Amino acid sequence: MTTTAQQNHLVALFKAATVIPVLTIERIQDAVPLAKALVAGGVRTLEVTMRTPVAIEAARAMMAEVPEAVVGIGTILKPADFVRVEKLGVAFGISPGLTPDLLKVAADSSLPFAPGIATASELMLALSYGLDVAKFFPAEQAGGIKGLRALGGPFPNVRFCPTGGVGEANAATWLAEPNVVAVGGSWLCPTAEIKAGNWAGITAICQRTLKALKAT
Numbered sequence: 001m002t003t004t005a006q007q008n009h010l011v012a013l014f015k016a017a018t019v020i021p022v023l024t025i026e027r028i029q030d031a032v033p034l035a036k037a038l039v040a041g042g043v044r045t046l047e048v049t050m051r052t053p054v055a056i057e058a059a060r061a062m063m064a065e066v067p068e069a070v071v072g073i074g075t076i077l078k079p080a081d082f083v084r085v086e087k088l089g090v091a092f093g094i095s096p097g098l099t100p101d102l103l104k105v106a107a108d109s110s111l112p113f114a115p116g117i118a119t120a121s122e123l124m125l126a127l128s129y130g131l132d133v134a135k136f137f138p139a140e141q142a143g144g145i146k147g148l149r150a151l152g153g154p155f156p157n158v159r160f161c162p163t164g165g166v167g168e169a170n171a172a173t174w175l176a177e178p179n180v181v182a183v184g185g186s187w188l189c190p191t192a193e194i195k196a197g198n199w200a201g202i203t204a205i206c207q208r209t210l211k212a213l214k215a216t
């Protein structure tokens with residue numbers, strides 16, 4: 001069973017992050033310059049998704065060469081993925097959803113882990129394994145802020161990281177919710193900018209986002 005101390009650690013990590021870029025890395029050579037660009041823009045906590053074959057290698061390179069980055073892995077779909085990630089020594093793991101098998105390995109592990117939930121029943125399943133920090137996914141599509149507030153009624157102690165449809169225009173609104181500890185999304189690292197190697201452009205998006213959040 002996941003301990004309270006583990007969950008507190010994950011909450012602290014998410015709160016320190018505020019915004020978490022959801023990274024899809026196609027070419028291994030992009031990993032380090034991308035992480036450097038994000039860190040230069042003030043965004044240190046990074047979610048490398050397992051959507052691509054180079055994800056694990058990319059996370060490893062970032063950890064080795066960009067020590068300021070707090071690297072986690074996302075899109076953990078299966079217990080076997082979780083076990084691979086655990087061995088890497090990343091800071092946290094995230095999933096867009098959950099299965100009982102995935103929750104079982106996560107609850108037996110010391111790796112901080114946020115499963116994805118979109119319904120009360122999914123949240124109840126996560127809570128039965130002691131996991132009370134969840135990704136709310138897909139946040140905008142699954143009811144938006146109204147949906148999150150409704151979940152907050154029966155589950156007042158759960159903390160959320162909404163992702164899916166979060167961007168520069170609405171990040172502050174989500175973060176103003178008392179049960180939101182961070183927001184995640186791909187807006188900080190658009191595919192076109194990664195493809196073009198426009199690292200300065202990615203740094204600028206991060207700076208703009210953080211400046212706008214500070215002003216609210």
Ligand SMILES: O=C(O)C(=O)C[C@H](O)[C@H](O)COP(=O)(O)O
Nearest residue numbers: 022074075096163164165185186
């Ligand atoms: O890949 C994963 O593991 C996910 O959980 C999904 C991502 O968090 C969202 O797809 C990001 O959504 P956008 O910011 O709207 O692009």
